[in-house]
Amino acid sequence: MYKKNAWEKYSDEKAFNELNSFNKNYMEFISNAKTERECVIEAIKIAKKAGYKDIKEVSSIKPGDKLYATNMGKNICVFKIGKDKLENGLNILGAHIDSPRIDVKQNPLYERGGFAYLDTHYYGGIVKYQWATIKLALHGVVVKENGDVINVCIGEDENDPVFVITDLLPHLAQDKMQKSAAKAIEGEDLDLTIGSIPFKKDKDSSSVKENIKKILKEKYNIDEEDFVSAELEIVPEGKARELGLDRSMVLGYGHDDRVCAYTSLMAVIDSKDLDRTSVAYLVDKEEIGSVGATGAHSEWFLNLVRELMYLENKENSELNVRRCITNSFMLSSDVSAGYDPLYASVFEDKNASYLGEGLTFNKYTGARGKSGCNDCMPEYMAKVRAIMNNNNIYYQTAELGKVDIGGGGTIAYIMGNMGMNVVDAGVPVMSMHAPYEAVSKVDVYEAYLGYMAFIKDIK
Ligand code: MN
Numbered sequence: 001m002y003k004k005n006a007w008e009k010y011s012d013e014k015a016f017n018e019l020n021s022f023n024k025n026y027m028e029f030i031s032n033a034k035t036e037r038e039c040v041i042e043a044i045k046i047a048k049k050a051g052y053k054d055i056k057e058v059s060s061i062k063p064g065d066k067l068y069a070t071n072m073g074k075n076i077c078v079f080k081i082g083k084d085k086l087e088n089g090l091n092i093l094g095a096h097i098d099s100p101r102i103d104v105k106q107n108p109l110y111e112r113g114g115f116a117y118l119d120t121h122y123y124g125g126i127v128k129y130q131w132a133t134i135k136l137a138l139h140g141v142v143v144k145e146n147g148d149v150i151n152v153c154i155g156e157d158e159n160d161p162v163f164v165i166t167d168l169l170p171h172l173a174q175d176k177m178q179k180s181a182a183k184a185i186e187g188e189d190l191d192l193t194i195g196s197i198p199f200k201k202d203k204d205s206s207s208v209k210e211n212i213k214k215i216l217k218e219k220y221n222i223d224e225e226d227f228v229s230a231e232l233e234i235v236p237e238g239k240a241r242e243l244g245l246d247r248s249m250v251l252g253y254g255h256d257d258r259v260c261a262y263t264s265l266m267a268v269i270d271s272k273d274l275d276r277t278s279v280a281y282l283v284d285k286e287e288i289g290s291v292g293a294t295g296a297h298s299e300w301f302l303n304l305v306r307e308l309m310y311l312e313n314k315e316n317s318e319l320n321v322r323r324c325i326t327n328s329f330m331l332s333s334d335v336s337a338g339y340d341p342l343y344a345s346v347f348e349d350k351n352a353s354y355l356g357e358g359l360t361f362n363k364y365t366g367a368r369g370k371s372g373c374n375d376c377m378p379e380y381m382a383k384v385r386a387i388m389n390n391n392n393i394y395y396q397t398a399e400l401g402k403v404d405i406g407g408g409g410t411i412a413y414i415m416g417n418m419g420m421n422v423v424d425a426g427v428p429v430m431s432m433h434a435p436y437e438a439v440s441k442v443d444v445y446e447a448y449l450g451y452m453a454f455i456k457d458i459k
């Protein structure tokens with residue numbers, strides 16, 4: 001169903017309850033998974049519960065097998081093996097599990113004016129001023145020289161302390177208010193306040209930093225130099241919540257792109273009787289260009305296909321691997337910019353993504369003249385829309401804002417470069433990249449159903 005409000009599909013109580021129960025599970029997922037590593041951990045839990053095995057534990061594969069593979073703890077593939085030979089291609093749902101946030105620097109700890117701070121470097125495209133004066137939590141890992149990994153999660157338990165990035169009171173902000181929004185709070189000003197008790201070293205000197213170092217050592221066994229080998233992410237604290245008196249939406253951190261990651265994962269897990277091997281491919285680093293060993297540009301996915309083909313027939317034919325890739329179909333499951341009536345002027349309303357109108361397809365993304373995008377084939381788009389309509393999926397199409405304003409990318413072009421048919425398909429998000437983003441429950445559920453229809457039917 002093209003460009004119709006999807007709530008009409010959920011007017012009866014049974015359908016409405018199904019939609020709500022799926023969203024409840026999704027809210028739990030994003031509340032527990034606020035970093036890439038935590039997403040991988042949660043995805044493994046869900047997969048194992050559904051009978052999936054680590055690919056390392058198997059020596060051959062057959063139709064119906066359920067497998068997962070992880071890469072450095074930061075990306076994961078969940079596979080359901082189909083009846084068709086791998087050479088004939090995979091059906092792939094590819095989403096990213098990194099979200100915009102603020103990272104702790106390598107040498108972060110300092111003291112100024114009676115406060116201890118952690119210096120930071122933001123990750124991905126954030127509107128910096130949105131991250132001040134809100135409760136923040138610290139998630140991540142600190143790796144000791146001997147390889148011991150200390151898992152850090154401070155600020156989520158109600159008995160935990162939280163952290164904050166301070167901002168200037170309006171009474172003294174006359175000069176600051178004249179600055180552009182981009183300059184109101186600059187990158188180097190996004191430092192996290194973490195303490196204020198001076199530890200008396202001797203009767204003439206005191207140090208808040210020394211006291212923080214003592215707490216880090218005693219409570220977490222973290223020495224100052226350990227920050228060198230740490231990955232600490234500053235994220236909004238707290239759980240995702242229902243939004244609106246009618247509870248129609250979900251407000252939470254990291255919908256981009258965990259909403260498509262979760263729905264893709266569940267689509268593979270809940271699908272039955274698949275003809276083609278289907279994959280939820282959840283990657284890291286999309287927000288900073290998909291680079292590095294755990295991003296979509298990494299060779300890891302291709303290596304995994306090589307492993308799978310070896311498990312299928314003990315052959316190692318590079319030609320067959322390449323055939324598999326070019327015969328594959330993919331939805332790049334990534335979010336769209338939800339149309340915001342309060343900022344209508346940046347959208348072109350015929351080609352915008354509306355909360356409530358279901359799964360959004362972006363035939364192309366790119367910026368100002370489609371630059372750098374994967375403009376998918378109309379032949380492929382035709383197949384995909386037929387599947388949506390045949391399965392009564394509510395779907396819409398969009399671009400990211402007006403032609404000369406918009407811009408954005410996803411992992412679509414990376415898989416497209418390998419010679420695969422790919423189109424972007426995801427959930428519309430309001431206030432994207434803000435500490436708390438909003439999605440409509442009905443779009444979350446339609447995305448899940450749409451992804452299931454895609455992996456079942458595309459060939
Ligand atoms: Mn995204």
Ligand code: MN
Nearest residue numbers: 100256287433
């Ligand atoms: Mn993004």
